[in-house]
Every structure is written in structure tokens, then in C-alpha cells.
Amino acid sequence: MYIETETTPNPATLKFLPQQQVMSQGTRDFASPEDAEASPLAQALFDTGEVTGVFFGSDFVSVTKGEGAQWTDLKPQVVAILLDHFVSEAPLFHGGSAAGISVPAEETMVVETDAADADIIDQIKDLLETRVRPAVAGDGGDIAFRGYRDGVVHLALQGACDGCPSATATLKHGIEGLLKHYVPEVVEVRAA
Structure with a gap:
């Protein structure tokens, strides 16, 4: 091996x-x-x-x-x-x-979400799953959705990404830009 x-x-x-x-x-x-x-x-x-x-x-x-x-x-x-x-x-x-199995993100929310935002949350989770998680896994980590309220998405970085010197840049410039582009209701991404 x-x-x-x-x-x-x-x-x-x-x-x-x-x-x-x-x-x-x-x-x-x-x-x-x-x-x-x-x-x-x-x-x-x-x-x-x-x-x-x-x-x-x-x-x-x-x-x-x-x-x-x-x-x-x-x-x-x-x-x-x-x-x-x-x-x-x-x-x-x-x-x-x-x-x-990790605890599902919905069970470890840091922000209570509003049921009226269900469609927005689904869009965010889909983008995280299809676009962000594969890239983050390539760097030895993962990302978990922790909530959405009033345009703010809360995410937790795990593995190699947690504590990485470029974590803030990844969240602010990479993930935030992607989410804002595809989901206009998103105004900010914060680390949870």
C-alpha cells in the first residue's frame, strides 16, 4: 500500500x-x-x-x-x-x-433561519455542494452551512481550511463572490 x-x-x-x-x-x-x-x-x-x-x-x-x-x-x-x-x-x-457521519448542518445551526427563506437556503446549499465543497475538499477540508438570515450566510470551515491563513480570503473573495453572483439575496458570508 x-x-x-x-x-x-x-x-x-x-x-x-x-x-x-x-x-x-x-x-x-x-x-x-x-x-x-x-x-x-x-x-x-x-x-x-x-x-x-x-x-x-x-x-x-x-x-x-x-x-x-x-x-x-x-x-x-x-x-x-x-x-x-x-x-x-x-x-x-x-x-x-x-x-x-458528521452532524448534519441543520442540527448545528448558529443562526435560526426563517421558513420564508427556504428557497434561498436551498440555492445556497446547492452551490456549496456542487461548486464549493469539491474545491475545499481538494485542499484537505470541508465547509458546513450554519445558517442564513437577513442576507448573511454563516459557514464553518473544517479540516485543513480551519485556521488556514487564507481562510478569510476564501470566505470573503471566493465563496461570498460566488454566492452573491448566483443568489442576489446574499449580501455577506461570515465564518461561524
Whole structure:
């Protein structure tokens, strides 16, 4: 088995591609060792002591290193952990695959939405799914819709995109411009 690595726009995060499916559906973001208790793989990565974030995508694992850690030292450790996991065909999560599905965005809204805005919200979600998520996944992350009210779209960046130096530019110049172009009711995009 071979695990390919790719850089991401976030210098603290590398994207690891095990050449097989990681998540059958959804994504999962582990922002702390406590979050990682749900997954033996995420837990093993945090156990290195130098990992501060793990993100599972459909066919990749993004790993964020802590301050002071060097990829030259950490990368071989991460590759070894991933190889051990995927070669042994160990489960990704304790207690079954359902644990791997991210909480649907509708259940983690930061802004209450108005039922009258249902059509606008559907348009926003469609654009996020078809135009934005594939690009963000290419950079080792994901994006989640967190609400819409009075022309303001609330989004959460995950994985390599969370904490990336270019996250604000991505939200303001990339995603906001796209949404404003296709959905005239959108006036602003904010990080949730």
C-alpha cells in the first residue's frame, strides 16, 4: 500500500491519500484529543503528541501539526500510523460506522433561519455542494452551512481550511463572490 501526501494552503496541515475510501459518507473533524476518542485512527494520530487536528474526508485524511512540530519528523510517523490502520483493515470508529457521519448542518445551526427563506437556503446549499465543497475538499477540508438570515450566510470551515491563513480570503473573495453572483439575496458570508 502507498500513501500519497499533498500540501494544503494551510502550512500546518498535510493531506494524506491512502488510495482507498476513508469515509463512505460525510466527513468527520477532530479538533481535540477528546473528540478523537471516537476513532482509533484519530486517537493514534493525536497520541503522537504533535497533532492538533485530524479530518476524515471521503478519500483522504488531513492532519494538522502543533506549533513547533516539524513535518520532516512528524510525516513518517503519520504515514506509519495510516499504513498500520489501513493495511490491518481496522475499523475507523469505535462502535460502528454510524459514528463517522458528521452532524448534519441543520442540527448545528448558529443562526435560526426563517421558513420564508427556504428557497434561498436551498440555492445556497446547492452551490456549496456542487461548486464549493469539491474545491475545499481538494485542499484537505470541508465547509458546513450554519445558517442564513437577513442576507448573511454563516459557514464553518473544517479540516485543513480551519485556521488556514487564507481562510478569510476564501470566505470573503471566493465563496461570498460566488454566492452573491448566483443568489442576489446574499449580501455577506461570515465564518461561524
